[in-house]
Amino acid sequence: MQPNGAAPGIPAQVQRQGRKAEKAAWEGRLSTGCGANRTLRAPSGLTPSRVPQESVQDPALALDDIRPMPMRESRPVSVGLFVTCLVDTMRPSVGFAAARLLEQAGCVVNVPRQTCCGQPAFNSGDRATTRALAEQTIAAFETFDYVVVPSGSCAGMIKSHYPELFVGEPDWTSRVDRFCAKVFELVSFLTDVRHVTHVSAAFNGTVTYHDSCSGLRELGIQAQPRALLASVEGLTLTEMADSDVCCGFGGTFCVKYPDISNAIVEKKAANILASGADTLLAGDLGCLMNMAGKLQREGRAVQVRHVAEVLAGVGDSAPIGQAPRTEGRRS
Numbered sequence: 001m002q003p004n005g006a007a008p009g010i011p012a013q014v015q016r017q018g019r020k021a022e023k024a025a026w027e028g029r030l031s032t033g034c035g036a037n038r039t040l041r042a043p044s045g046l047t048p049s050r051v052p053q054e055s056v057q058d059p060a061l062a063l064d065d066i067r068p069m070p071m072r073e074s075r076p077v078s079v080g081l082f083v084t085c086l087v088d089t090m091r092p093s094v095g096f097a098a099a100r101l102l103e104q105a106g107c108v109v110n111v112p113r114q115t116c117c118g119q120p121a122f123n124s125g126d127r128a129t130t131r132a133l134a135e136q137t138i139a140a141f142e143t144f145d146y147v148v149v150p151s152g153s154c155a156g157m158i159k160s161h162y163p164e165l166f167v168g169e170p171d172w173t174s175r176v177d178r179f180c181a182k183v184f185e186l187v188s189f190l191t192d193v194r195h196v197t198h199v200s201a202a203f204n205g206t207v208t209y210h211d212s213c214s215g216l217r218e219l220g221i222q223a224q225p226r227a228l229l230a231s232v233e234g235l236t237l238t239e240m241a242d243s244d245v246c247c248g249f250g251g252t253f254c255v256k257y258p259d260i261s262n263a264i265v266e267k268k269a270a271n272i273l274a275s276g277a278d279t280l281l282a283g284d285l286g287c288l289m290n291m292a293g294k295l296q297r298e299g300r301a302v303q304v305r306h307v308a309e310v311l312a313g314v315g316d317s318a319p320i321g322q323a324p325r326t327e328g329r330r331s
Helices: 012-027 085-090 092-104 119-123 127-141 152-166 170-181 186-193 213-219 223-229 258-275 285-297 307-311
Strands: 029-031 037-039 077-081 107-110 146-149 183-185 202-209 233-237 279-282 303-306
Touching (some): 077 092, 085 092, 085 285, 092 107, 092 186, 119 152, 127 152, 127 170, 146 152, 152 170, 183 186, 186 307, 202 307, 223 307, 258 285, 279 285, 279 307, 285 303, 303 307
Parallel strands (some): 077 107, 146 183, 202 233, 202 279, 279 303
Antiparallel strands (some): 029 037
16 A cells, blocks of 8 residues: 555546545535535545445546546425326325325425416307316425326316317416426326335235226326236236227216216226126226216126325225215214
8 A cells, every 4th residue: 555545556636636526525515416516525524435446446546537426316305296186075185195105205295376277268168167166276286396296187177188178269268288297197106207116005805907998098107007906915906898988978988978988887887797706996086976876776786996195005984975974973
């Protein structure tokens, strides 16, 4: 060894430069790859480690061998949870399940004041009301890194149809495009954005999965929920015939055309039963309520749940359409 711990064969000047670069890797401003900078400092009482002597073969490589440690996100990812009307009024447990999944994925969940996304008005041709609701939604959620929706239908409305409401308005177009680009359905956000491949949940049963129209056709959601369901302990997935065919809900469609809607859901119910599954899952509460209603009118024992509830491990609550359990309650 040379004096002061110098490595043999490496000029002292190069070694000094290397130590300076290494120190800068700890204490300097480092780029995160997203364009933002932050400052890292060595933990108290520690000094930057030196490059191992045996790792330096050529003086010219001395500086190249000093690399900053892998970067973490400079701050937590902020997510605005768009709860949806049906979840808020009919099945709040889906919202809590969504929040739990997002937090497990490392996100900070925010639930700002919100109302309808505007889809019923949009489907009824009321563009003025839809536009007002869209502006309100954008203002409430645009400060978050992402907007996540536990519904392919509402997410599809925002992501695919909001831009139609602002065509030809330069002051709005870029703002709406930026907003819509960060809107995701819950399960696709977990898999495609946060790269979640496994959930810590258990569900003892056989399930079949219905692909809701908007999630599948507007957002391309099909493989994502099945991938996460495969990681749920005790769960067996069995596919029904025509899982990608409409259940007959269609929002206001089932009100305007009840006979057609009933004929469609009758076929869907038959496919659910033929699968042999004891539980039906999907990602849209409207579709789930429609199918649950039909199954109950036929006297079927199939339970119906939102996929988020199973993935979050809260699938022990009463199934959709059934009264909450009342153990210990006096009659």
